[in-house]
Amino acid sequence: MAFQSPKGTYDILPGSPFLAVRDGLLAPSVRAGYAYVEAPVFEDTELFSRGVGASTDVVTKEMFTFPERGLTLRPEGTAGVVRAVVEHGLQRGQLPVKLRYAGPMFRAERPQAGRFRQFQQVGIEALGVTDPALDAEVVALAADAFTGLGLTGVRLLLTSLGDPACRPAYREELGAFLAGLDLDDATRARAALNPLRVLDDKRPEVQALLVDAPLMVDRLCPQCTAHHEGVLEGLAALGVAFEPAPRLVRGLDYYMRTTFEFVHDGLGAQSAVGGGGRYDGLSEAIGGPPLPGIGWALGIERTVLALEAEGVSVAPEAGPAVFVVPLGAAAKAWAVAFVGxxxxxxxxxxxxxGDRGLKGAMKAADRSGARWAVVVGDRDLEADVAQLKDLTSGEQTAVPLSELLEQLL
RNA sequence: GUGGGUGUAGCUCAGCUGGUAGAGCACCGGGUUGUGAUCCCGGUUGUCGCGGGUUCGAGCCCCGUCACUCACCCCA
Structure with a gap:
């Protein structure tokens, strides 16, 4: 074969659960009033470097950028949606602004199980208010997204990352703590860049050093504490179970206060199926007005992997209800019109x-999944009838052509 | 960017200590001059990833290369 899809990309082919999963994940948000938006697949590079965070891995080594044009394929969805909200002044209308989206994201990483260079996400954003009850709604909608598809093994990890009032002091305290540890060079470099990120190091020997590390949740300012408690109350009211995750850190810099991740244990090394949080400073970071917000993104490919791991099947796309089988030229002409x-x-x-034999045509009718087959030969047409066959029971009756359409409605 | 694994039919794979390719599924046709999902019979499909080397002879051994894949890192 001359060409194949580029590294880290894949084709969605007939039989794929993609559409059903994408729409299923967003169904609870549709019911909660989140309106559909679609931002461009590429944006000014600076939108991402300023929005996502110039020191993040996503920005420093994973972006698909066209340097000569100053454009970048979006590595995530939130920055573009917030840009669109600000550009069109949606925050001047009724608050919160509740939005949902779906589409491809791009990161130039080495592909792996559940990790692609072009991957699909669905997401929601709720902007304009800081009400902790809204945080709880957003988190609950992601939980419902997974359970609505039939998944039972998705766990919710949740914490608070504090805000500009309390995080700088904590960050300093953590940095001082890490400076006293015997860490390798790479980890030390990460600590200098963002000490928080060292906390979720996977290696057991590193985790052992961190048992006594100070935690953000113990250093929250009164406002953050009150907000966090409000979120937990909301989640309790909504019946959403979660696991406190005081060491949870996310790779995008804009998160603050409520931060969460959905994980599944059946996916291989990449266990996160979704994640999100509050990003009250993002709008200002990209030159917009103060505009608090919270949202999440869920990975469609990883959700599909989770469904496979749990053995949950998703309803395939519906096929035809009626399959028409003509025999002979006159019948073919009649059939084309009747199908229309x-x-x-x-x-x-x-x-x-394709003028295949009757046997082959009936086989095609069977595979189409249709309930009814209409078999018409020239001799039926002479008698002004068609043979209507119930493919479930196998029963077949001759129906006058004048009544056929009505019977199939 | 760094490691490990794997490349044989459309798919999943077999192929002995080297002797010039096979199964199942799928697809097509027939068994039934007008009836599917079962059953029976038959048939189509391969530069054995690519290039070089060793050998009388390479799918198998050696070298290189490319691709895929898993993991590190990071994340959806």
């Missing part, structure tokens, strides 16, 4: 194309 009429009337219909 059925479709116009709103009935999903397909036709045996």
């Amino acid at each position: 009429a059925l479709r116009t009337a709103g009935v999903a219909t397909d036709l045996a194309y």
Whole structure:
């Protein structure tokens, strides 16, 4: 074969659960009033370096950038949505602004199980208010997204990352603590860049050194504490279970206060199926007005992996309800017109194309999943009837052509 | 960017100490001059990833290369 899809990309082919999973993940948010938006797939590079954080891995080594144009394929969805909100002044209307989106994201990473260079996410954002009850709603909608698809093994990790009032002091305290540890050079460099990120190091020997590390949740300012407690109350009211995750750190710099991640243990090394949090400073970081916000993004590919791991099947796309099998030239001409009429009337219909034998055509009818087969030969047309066969029971009756359409509605 | 694994039919794979390719599924046709999902019979599909080397002979051994894959890192 001459070409193949580029590294880290894949084709969605017939039979894929992609559409059902994408729409299923967003269904609870639709019911909660989150309106659909779609921002461009590429934006000014600076939107991401300023929004996501210039020191993050996502920005420093994973972006697909067109330097000569100053544009970058979006590595995540939030920055673009917030940019669109600010650009169009949506925050001047009724608050909160509740939005949902879906689409491809791009990161130039080495592919791996559940990790692609072009991957698909769905997401929601709620902007304009800091009410902790809204945080709880947002988190609950992600939890519902997974359970609504039939998943039972998704765990919610949740914490508070503090805010500009309390995080700088904590960050300094943690930095001082880390400076007293015997760490390798790479980890030390990370500590200098963002000490918080050292906390979720996977290596057991590093975790052992961190048992006595100070935790953000113990250093929250009164406002952050009150907000966090409000979120926990809201989650309790909504019946959403979670695991406190005081060491949870996310790779995007804009998160503050409520921060969470959804993980699944059946995916291989990449266990996160979704994540999000509050990003009250993001709008200002990209030159907008003060505009608090909270949101999440869920990975479609990883959700599919989770469904496979749990053995949960997703309903495939519906096929035709009626399959028409013509025998002979006159019948073929009649069938083409009849299929058109059925479709116009709103009935999903397909036709045996290609002049194959009756046996092959019936096989095609069976595979289409249609409930009804309409078999018409020239001798039926002479009698003004068609054979209507119930493919479930196998029963077949001759129906006058004048009554056929009505019977199939 | 760094490591490990794997490349044989559309898919999943077998192929003995080197002797010039196979199964299942899928697909197509027939068994039934007008009836599917079962059953029976038959058939199509391969530069054995690519290049070089060793050998009388390479799918198998050696070298290189590319691709895929898993993991580190990071994240959805």
